[in-house]
Amino acid sequence: MKSTTIDKFTGAAMAAPMVLGIGAFGLVPFLMVVWYSLHEWNPLAGTFDFSGVANYLRMFTDPQIPTSVGATLGFAGLLMVLNIPLAMLLANLLNTGLKGITAFRVIYFAPVVVSSVAWVVVWSYLLAANGGINAVLAAIGIDGPNWLMDRRTALPTVVVVQVIKGVGMNMILFLAALQGIPNELKEAAALDGASRRRVWQHVILPLMTPTILLVMILTMIGGLDTFVPVMVLTQGGPEGTTTVLPYLVYRTTFQDLEFGYGSALGVMMFVLVLGLTAIQWVARRKWVHDEV
Amino acid sequence: MGHEVIPIRGLWRLFSSDKDDANTIPDWMENDMTQRRAVLQALGLASLAATSGIGLAACSNDPAPPQEDGSGPVELRVAIFSSNEGHLEVLNSIGVAYVAAHSDRVNKVVFDTLPADAYITALQTQIAGGQSPDLAWVFEANARQFVDGGAFVDVTDTLKQAEGYAFDDVVAEALRVWQQDDKVFAYPFSNSPFGIYANLDLIKAAGGPAPRELLDNGEWTWGRLAESAAQVAASDSGLTGFQAGVDPFDGWLDGLGTMWPQWGARPWTEDGTDCQLTSQPMLDFFGWFHEQIHQTGAHAKPGEVFDMNSGQTGFKIGLLSGSRLISEAGFDWDFLPLPEGPAGAHPIVGQSGIGVLSQSSKIEAAKHFLAWFTNPESGAKLSQFFPQPRTSLLTVENLKQVSPLLTDEMISGTIIDQASRGTTKQGHKNLSRITDKVKVHLDAYWPSPNADLAALMEKACADIEADLE
Numbered sequence: 217m218k219s220t221t222i223d224k225f226t227g228a229a230m231a232a233p234m235v236l237g238i239g240a241f242g243l244v245p246f247l248m249v250v251w252y253s254l255h256e257w258n259p260l261a262g263t264f265d266f267s268g269v270a271n272y273l274r275m276f277t278d279p280q281i282p283t284s285v286g287a288t289l290g291f292a293g294l295l296m297v298l299n300i301p302l303a304m305l306l307a308n309l310l311n312t313g314l315k316g317i318t319a320f321r322v323i324y325f326a327p328v329v330v331s332s333v334a335w336v337v338v339w340s341y342l343l344a345a346n347g348g349i350n351a352v353l354a355a356i357g358i359d360g361p362n363w364l365m366d367r368r369t370a371l372p373t374v375v376v377v378q379v380i381k382g383v384g385m386n387m388i389l390f391l392a393a394l395q396g397i398p399n400e401l402k403e404a405a406a407l408d409g410a411s412r413r414r415v416w417q418h419v420i421l422p423l424m425t426p427t428i429l430l431v432m433i434l435t436m437i438g439g440l441d442t443f444v445p446v447m448v449l450t451q452g453g454p455e456g457t458t459t460v461l462p463y464l465v466y467r468t469t470f471q472d473l474e475f476g477y478g479s480a481l482g483v484m485m486f487v488l489v490l491g492l493t494a495i496q497w498v499a500r501r502k503w504v505h506d507e508v
Numbered sequence: 509m510g511h512e513v514i515p516i517r518g519l520w521r522l523f524s525s526d527k528d529d530a531n532t533i534p535d536w537m538e539n540d541m542t543q544r545r546a547v548l549q550a551l552g553l554a555s556l557a558a559t560s561g562i563g564l565a566a567c568s569n570d571p572a573p574p575q576e577d578g579s580g581p582v583e584l585r586v587a588i589f590s591s592n593e594g595h596l597e598v599l600n601s602i603g604v605a606y607v608a609a610h611s612d613r614v615n616k617v618v619f620d621t622l623p624a625d626a627y628i629t630a631l632q633t634q635i636a637g638g639q640s641p642d643l644a645w646v647f648e649a650n651a652r653q654f655v656d657g658g659a660f661v662d663v664t665d666t667l668k669q670a671e672g673y674a675f676d677d678v679v680a681e682a683l684r685v686w687q688q689d690d691k692v693f694a695y696p697f698s699n700s701p702f703g704i705y706a707n708l709d710l711i712k713a714a715g716g717p718a719p720r721e722l723l724d725n726g727e728w729t730w731g732r733l734a735e736s737a738a739q740v741a742a743s744d745s746g747l748t749g750f751q752a753g754v755d756p757f758d759g760w761l762d763g764l765g766t767m768w769p770q771w772g773a774r775p776w777t778e779d780g781t782d783c784q785l786t787s788q789p790m791l792d793f794f795g796w797f798h799e800q801i802h803q804t805g806a807h808a809k810p811g812e813v814f815d816m817n818s819g820q821t822g823f824k825i826g827l828l829s830g831s832r833l834i835s836e837a838g839f840d841w842d843f844l845p846l847p848e849g850p851a852g853a854h855p856i857v858g859q860s861g862i863g864v865l866s867q868s869s870k871i872e873a874a875k876h877f878l879a880w881f882t883n884p885e886s887g888a889k890l891s892q893f894f895p896q897p898r899t900s901l902l903t904v905e906n907l908k909q910v911s912p913l914l915t916d917e918m919i920s921g922t923i924i925d926q927a928s929r930g931t932t933k934q935g936h937k938n939l940s941r942i943t944d945k946v947k948v949h950l951d952a953y954w955p956s957p958n959a960d961l962a963a964l965m966e967k968a969c970a971d972i973e974a975d976l977e
């Protein structure tokens with residue numbers, strides 16, 4: 217159907233708040249961060265001196281960068297590995313018409329709407345060396361680890377706290393995708409003699425791939441942007457194993473007062489997130505249904 | 509049917525009341541283009557209206573406060589980290605009195621509370637955003653950052669020349685951390701000695717001696733405290749014997765900086781240029797503290813959480829202000845000076861300073877107000893809540909107002925004597941970077957019973973060499 221002027225106006229009007237919002241609160245600040253990254257800026261002293269690409273060159277010799285990039289990729293990778301299959305499993309288990317199933321959906325979704333800081337503070341007490349989780353383990357004769365202070369367990373522990381917090385959102389998206397698949401397709405496959413496993417593998421899963429792509433991208437970006445649990449639970453420790461890039465940017469900028477270098481780290485983080493998202497977007501042609 | 513990336517139809521079905529009927533998806537979503545168009549147009553208009561509203565709101569602005577250009581009185585804004593009603597009442601009364609006396613200079617003084625847990629970050633963000641307050645409170649740990657970094661202006665002459673200021677009454681040592689080359693850049697409006705809170709019920713139940721008896725007998729040492737603390741910890745698995753004031757495994761400098769001076773140790777030289785973490789007194793101190801974690805069990809292990817006010821701790825380092833909560837805890841307690849170490853007694857005070865920010869547009873008015881805010885009369889009002897660094901105000905009567913729960917014995921022995929002799933914890937201009945780098949090495953030291961401390965400290969010194977300037 218040919219679009220009319222009023223349709224175009226309607227489209228522009230609906231897009232206006234988001235376009236202006238992204239422009240004012242996303243694009244402009246980002247450009248300012250790029251500008252700041254080319255300067256040595258100490259707001260306390262009131263100095264703002266152009267330094268060219270010195271802040272970017274410094275990253276190549278900063279020993280914190282390899283550790284931090286490794287922690288960030290490890291965090292995001294582990295988050296995806298744990299979160300997405302668990303969300304898919306929960307969505308399939310909850311995709312029934314059984315009486316009372318809504319209560320379970322609410323229970324699994326509830327952590328999503330809890331304040332992040334409140335959620336993490338509660339976990340900080342549960343995960344203390346003498347906290348609730350180790351007390352339960354001790355009751356069954358297990359000497360629990362020092363979850364947040366041991367370099368081997370700190371990062372996975374923070375990831376698990378995030379998985380429990382966020383799995384409900386992915387579960388809802390998968391559940392909605394499952395509910396959007398027409399019964400006729402499943403019934404037709406069954407009539408053709410397909411087993412339940414083959415229906416799931418060859419009918420349901422392919423039709424869910426667009427949603428899986430969305431969930432993978434959102435989860436990866438969420439993992440790369442993680443800040444609150446690190447800030448509250450580990451402050452980047454022990455031995456820097458949880459110093460993910462967002463926390464390093466915060467610490468460099470607001471604690472060390474290196475606004476220029478902190479901005480450069482922020483730009484580097486943006487490039488990293490953009491690059492990984494682009495890879496996923498390009499790779500979708502290989503596995504997402506209906507994509508060519 | 510096309511397949512959606514965002515499963516709109518599934519979401520509609522999931523949240524609709526009739527779960528089983530696919531036809532509950534509204535017609536306008538599926539087919540009826542006319543109705544869909546009407547709905548979308550209405551939403552479009554609403555979006556445009558909302559956008560216009562936001563745009564207009566963004567374009568409007570409060571009139572700018574008057575600047576210091578000699579055209580009239582100005583408004584001063586003081587950034588603070590307290591929202592306590594009592595504090596604000598006293599602060600505002602000082603501000604009102606100042607405006608009444610100097611209405612030609614200042615027409616209003618606003619005390620602006622920033623969130624305490626992110627205070628410095630919020631303050632720096634305001635300064636970076638061109639919205640600098642005129643004056644600001646600053647924690648002692650950030651003193652060197654603000655003084656050496658040029659954030660505060662020199663107020664020496666303003667304070668010394670202010671009428672009735674009695675500059676010589678100010679304890680000289682209390683000003684040290686706020687000075688550079690004998691110039692004063694901020695005033696420590698709160699000057700409170702660190703002491704040891706003791707849960708006398710726990711100590712007695714564990715069979716330990718009363719700490720005050722040890723003090724009276726000249727036996728109040730870290731060694732005796734650790735012995736008693738180990739007894740408390742051994743008496744019940746839900747207790748710990750001793751806690752540094754701040755978790756030393758999170759903040760090693762804040763947590764332990766009140767202790768190592770009694771070993772004669774310091775993390776870097778007075779001028780902040782040479783690392784001293786490998787010095788023998790510092791290695792001795794860390795070795796002793798490590799022993800209390802892994803051998804005697806006197807101190808809580810890394811990652812363990814205990815609460816003094818819940819009666820779970822035998823001894824804890826604290827400030828005078830902690831007495832309010834501890835007095836409500838329901839156990840018998842005492843507040844004692846920091847114990848002696850191998851290098852003898854070395855009192856430590858905790859401070860907060862107030863200074864005029866160099867980014868303020870009303871520096872002269874702010875300096876004038878600072879002199880009023882810290883003069884003996886204002887100091888007497890402030891001492892209701894904040895122990896003052898003035899000899900004339902360090903009296904039992906004055907400090908009774910700060911904490912009526914403390915006995916005269918505690919005030920004279922733990923507060924007055926210590927405040928007049930105490931030094932502040934060591935700071936540095938690059939404190940944040942230094943503490944982060946050293947913490948990485950200490951993270952490896954704390955959990956391990958057999959770590960090579962000297963080697964770790966060598967690495968730590970190498971890492972912070974560039975930051976010690």
